[in-house]
Amino acid sequence: MSPGRTVMRLTVSRRETVADGVVVLDLRDPSGSDLPPWTPGAHIDLVPAADVVRQYSLCGDPADRTVWRIAVLREPDGRGGSRAVHDRLHEDDLVETRGPRNHFPLVPAPRYLFVAGGIGITPLLPMIAAVASAGADWRLHYGGRSRGSMAFRSALCSAYGARVSVHPQDETGLLDLDAILADEPPDTPIYCCGPEPLLQAIERRCPDRPLHLERFAPSEPGEPVRAGSFEVELARTGRVLTVPPGRSILRAVQEAGVEVLWSCTEGTCGTCETTVLDGAVDHRDSLLTPAERAANDTMFICVSRAAGPRLILDL
Numbered sequence: 119m120s121p122g123r124t125v126m127r128l129t130v131s132r133r134e135t136v137a138d139g140v141v142v143l144d145l146r147d148p149s150g151s152d153l154p155p156w157t158p159g160a161h162i163d164l165v166p167a168a169d170v171v172r173q174y175s176l177c178g179d180p181a182d183r184t185v186w187r188i189a190v191l192r193e194p195d196g197r198g199g200s201r202a203v204h205d206r207l208h209e210d211d212l213v214e215t216r217g218p219r220n221h222f223p224l225v226p227a228p229r230y231l232f233v234a235g236g237i238g239i240t241p242l243l244p245m246i247a248a249v250a251s252a253g254a255d256w257r258l259h260y261g262g263r264s265r266g267s268m269a270f271r272s273a274l275c276s277a278y279g280a281r282v283s284v285h286p287q288d289e290t291g292l293l294d295l296d297a298i299l300a301d302e303p304p305d306t307p308i309y310c311c312g313p314e315p316l317l318q319a320i321e322r323r324c325p326d327r328p329l330h331l332e333r334f335a336p337s338e339p340g341e342p343v344r345a346g347s348f349e350v351e352l353a354r355t356g357r358v359l360t361v362p363p364g365r366s367i368l369r370a371v372q373e374a375g376v377e378v379l380w381s382c383t384e385g386t387c388g389t390c391e392t393t394v395l396d397g398a399v400d401h402r403d404s405l406l407t408p409a410e411r412a413a414n415d416t417m418f419i420c421v422s423r424a425a426g427p428r429l430i431l432d433l
């Protein structure tokens with residue numbers, strides 16, 4: 119089993135409120151063993167209650183193999199995952215985790231721009247620590263509703279000083295993306311995580327820039343390229359399945375009795391990633407970059423479909 123698919127029950131060894139509505143959890147192996155390695159940008163699946171699986175970025179130090187740290191914002195209008203974490207997970211509880219996986223890796227560069235909205239700061243924390251210790255040039259623009267809601271704000275400002283610009287909405291309004299981007303050379307890699315309106319706003323402004331986004335809510339993919347059914351050939355057995363409109367490839371594959379891993383079923387977690395051997399993909403996930411989509415060699419079968427009559431998958 120690859121590290122990305124490891125299932126473990128970990129102990130909540132520390133629980134601390136670090137900002138309005140934001141709790142930090144440290145997770146450790148109950149036996150004290152090292153946890154699987156991870157790199158900045160990685161996330162884990164957390165199962166805080168039965169049938170509740172949510173993805174949270176690891177925001178601690180990858181060099182410390184004894185602990186995984188996550189920060190969770192209570193979202194009163196969410197689907198219940200963050201409420202389960204806030205209300206039901208206490209210190210010394212055991213909680214199921216899967217992962218880690220990384221669909222938001224840092225590319226090597228001499229300079230970076232980081233843009234965070236609210237709890238979207240979490241995957242950027244280990245990235246910033248890594249680029250700072252590597253001596254790269256970087257800036258962080260961190261927006262949030264108010265200073266009190268912005269987790270890790272003080273620590274970032276004390277550690278990195280003028281590299282960090284804080285933009286509390288109740289004091290200065292929304293992040294001025296046009297001004298932020300105007301200050302950056304066009305080839306600076308941009309890493310952004312936050313609420314969907316921020317992600318869409320920066321996407322609109324960066325069609326030709328090296329923009330890397332982390333989404334934990336699905337983007338709206340629009341209508342499928344192909345209105346009718348299509349075929350999926352399972353290369354390992356040669357079986358051919360017909361996938362009708364309205365049914366996912368994941369579902370069709372499961373109904374055919376083939377075991378595949380899945381978690382979010384909405385194209386955000388990466389668990390169902392499947393290698394594409396042939397055929398054009400209608401990518402409908404919230405994970406792949408335009409270049410990764412164009413490569414057409416992998417897909418997330420919970421949401422993505424065929425753009426043509428047949429796909430051949432490594433299943």
Ligand code: FES
Nearest residue numbers: 381383388390420
């Ligand atoms: S199950 Fe999460 S991306 Fe497919």
